[in-house]
Amino acid sequence: MTTIANNLQQVLGRIAQACAAAGRAPDSVSLLAVSKTFGAQAVVQAAAAGQRAFGENYIQEGVDKIAAVGRAFVPALQWHCIGPIQSNKTRLVAEHFDWAQTVDRLKTAERLSAQRPDHLPPLQICIQVNIDGGPTKSGVAPADTVELVRAVAKLPRLQVRGLMSIPDHAPDFEAQLAIHKSARRLFDQISALKEEPGLEGFDTLSMGMTADLEAAIHAGSTLVRVGTGIFGGRTYPAP
Numbered sequence: 001m002t003t004i005a006n007n008l009q010q011v012l013g014r015i016a017q018a019c020a021a022a023g024r025a026p027d028s029v030s031l032l033a034v035s036k037t038f039g040a041q042a043v044v045q046a047a048a049a050g051q052r053a054f055g056e057n058y059i060q061e062g063v064d065k066i067a068a069v070g071r072a073f074v075p076a077l078q079w080h081c082i083g084p085i086q087s088n089k090t091r092l093v094a095e096h097f098d099w100a101q102t103v104d105r106l107k108t109a110e111r112l113s114a115q116r117p118d119h120l121p122p123l124q125i126c127i128q129v130n131i132d133g134g135p136t137k138s139g140v141a142p143a144d145t146v147e148l149v150r151a152v153a154k155l156p157r158l159q160v161r162g163l164m165s166i167p168d169h170a171p172d173f174e175a176q177l178a179i180h181k182s183a184r185r186l187f188d189q190i191s192a193l194k195e196e197p198g199l200e201g202f203d204t205l206s207m208g209m210t211a212d213l214e215a216a217i218h219a220g221s222t223l224v225r226v227g228t229g230i231f232g233g234r235t236y237p238a239p
Contacts, residue, residue: 002049004045004046004231005049007229007230008230011226012031017214018218021214024217031051031226032055034057034082035054035065035227036057036227036234037058040068042231043077044072046230047073052075052077053078053079054077054080055081055082055101056081056083057082057083058083060089066079079096079098080097080100080101081093082101082225085102085103087108093123094111094117094123095117097123098123099161100125103125103127103152104127104128104129104148106152109125109151113158116157122159123157123158123159124159125152125158125160125161126162126204127140127145127148127160127162129186130142131165131167131179131182131183132168132182137166137167142182142186150199152198153199154198161202162202162203162222162223163183163187163205163206163207165206165207166207169211176212176216177215180221183207184205184219205221206222206223207224209226209227210228
């Protein structure tokens with residue numbers, strides 16, 4: 001068994017243990033393997049071990065990787081854009097990805113809607129929320145989130161699925177839990193609007209990474225994004 005396969009099983013074990021500790025069903029949390037900076041072969045190894053959902057932060061790198069891996073796996077791999085979406089990259093996201101988790105402006109959503117090819121299923125959207133107000137973090141302010149969700153839900157070729165957050169580092173479990181619970185409260189507030197058109201599929205709370213997935217699951221995350229725990233440490237190219 002490869003190192004990636006071993007790591008993947010360890011992460012899945014952590015998720016199962018965290019679900020048990022939180023009194024949740026083990027299948028209530030999905031794993032997104034964050035493969036940024038790792039090559040297509042790393043994705044192939046993880047997919048061979050059973051992983052199907054992958055997250056990419058750098059859009060062009062993700063598009064190249066999607067093409068390299070192709071349709072080698074059944075069921076098909078699912079690709080999530082989890083990095084910043086600049087205006088000149090919306091078409092790439094709309095044409096190649098299955099999910100866009102970092103929508104925080106209506107303009108971005110409008111471009112994704114207009115550029116999503118008709119032959120593809122709706123692009124699944126998470127609204128990124130700056131839940132703790134971090135000055136260097138992207139995301140819509142919590143107070144403005146409901147309005148943005150409602151506006152995006154009206155756009156064609158998109159399906160609003162939930163919220164995504166990347167809070168600043170917190171020093172311990174309790175501090176992590178408090179931040180994640182804030183996102184859960186906002187998620188619950190919007191979930192109560194499911195009868196509104198376009199919000200029927202609102203079911204995803206994407207939060208938690210390698211270092212804080214236990215706290216995120218305890219708070220109610222339905223999708224954790226793990227990179228280092230699966231693929232190992234990253235080496236970033238020089239700017």
